[in-house]
Amino acid sequence: MKKSIRLLTISIAIFLFAITLMNYVSKNNIQIVKNVSYKYEIKALKIPTYLAFAGERVPTEKPEVKERMDRELLVNTYWQSNGLLILKRAHKYFPIIEPLLKKYGLPDDFKYLAVAESALLVDNPSSARASGLWHFLPSTAKEKRFGLEVNKNVDERYNIEKSTKAAAIYLKTAKEKFGSWTLAAASYNAGMGRVSKRLTDQQVTNYYDALLPDETERYVLRIVALKEIMSNPEKYGFVFDQEDLYTLKPTYTITIDKPIANLASFAKEHGITYKELKRYNPWLRENKLNNKSRKLYKIKIPKY
Template sequence: MRLIEKIGLMAALVFVSGLLIFATTDKTKKEPVKVESYFPATANFAGEVTPLGIADVKERLDRELIVNINLHAPTILAIKRANRAFPIIEPILKKNGVPDDFKYLAVIESGLVNAVSGAGARGVWQFMPETAKERGMEVNDEVDERYDLEKSTQAACSYFLKAKAKFGTWTLAAASYNGGMSGVNRQMDIQKVTDYYDLLLTEETSRYVFRILALKEIMRKPDKFGFTLLKEELYTSLPTKKIEVDSAITDLANFAKAQGINYKILKIHNPWLRDKKLDNPTSKKYTIEIPLSGY
């Protein structure tokens, strides 16, 4: 075969191969998700309407939806943990007259675990030590009630109610949990506006409520966003019994064994116990949870 014929044959093969590759790729190619397929027609926080007709407001919510839809591991874990944490958080919010949407604030603060920030904030609600003490929680080397979900949720409610009374809206109350009451109030005075969606704030506080709105949308309708989890995949709370103690416990490992569990399980169910002992010099009454089975 002459050289020119060989070149022609090779060119033909390359062209045909290209067509086959293109055809295969085209068949398997997924169409990009359109905004309308995931973006909500309306949105609100605690019943207060989010003005999606404002261009930057719509874009900011869109950003947080896209980010969290694609943060697969953290979002899946939040959905799993919510099944365990929300039944504790929800009735405390309701009892205090705080809207149910504030449970999603806990999600963006900590992912519903007892997180520790570089600044020293701890627990699901991320209280700093002094703020926790101001809200009635005990914080020392042996006991840190920021790790007690019931007590820290109650403390968070007291903050939200105070902030709502100050600002007049739940949206600003939520924003101030990140930006501080004085910080948000100062910017309102400088900018001469009274609505969160009209304020120019720091990057973190500017995104804060939108992150809550995004997680609310995703966690309320996980299937819509591709997070399909079976009921048995969700994390659950184990049944426990509560023991009240008003004296010192010199060795928590021995105490745990006497209750039929081990030290690890004791600490998992009572993360507010921060040492290997509980001195309790004031004879304060503490409630300790002991799992009944399945630990």
């Protein structure tokens, strides 16, 4: 009998607790959701009504151009890890690149060409040995007009300021030749000679009318897609806080006109590690600076 009374008492207590809990939930407008399942959806993207590169409109009213543009938007939106990493790196490098583009007379949109080339990875050579943010080939970088030093000891393709200037020289020359920033960008991928021959052979003057190598046909539209996504990240599902973005420390510059026998010792003398020295000066390729010609080099030292 005592056992039955105890069970009855426990049952009544549980019932009263349940009633109290339901009343609390109701009064406080708390929703209890059971067995909710979420599914990941791959959604078709709506192509913006107006897209442009360097002020030159993308003719998405043409079905073939629309399809190619759609491909680049989809690929670069749904490659989420790469997209988010690029957005983080842009916060580190765009503040360096943007004033240089303005200084050298290039439209700001060309910073997205650097993204398409290297994904803003400074020290990540391509399979063809193109290096730096702007992915110069060794033979191209060594041309007199670009003035980049490239050897085992010093490789100025990794110098952001100097390589950006060299890219500007190339692109402005291409703009003068073709009369179009879009074709100038295409020639950065395929070369001025190849683009010029295709235009002449096909009797066209417009990038979107020309049949170009597949990589070049994708190239400019990839740049446009990157511009669209990076300019409107939340629209394409990229969500982040300011603190998530990558940064570089402020630096001061030391001008050197003589050899440095040991860069690790040089770094230590200036209160930093060899690793930090190389991070801010990736153009230094060895643990020494030969400088037999007594050339002036500018070395960045991070401030702490």
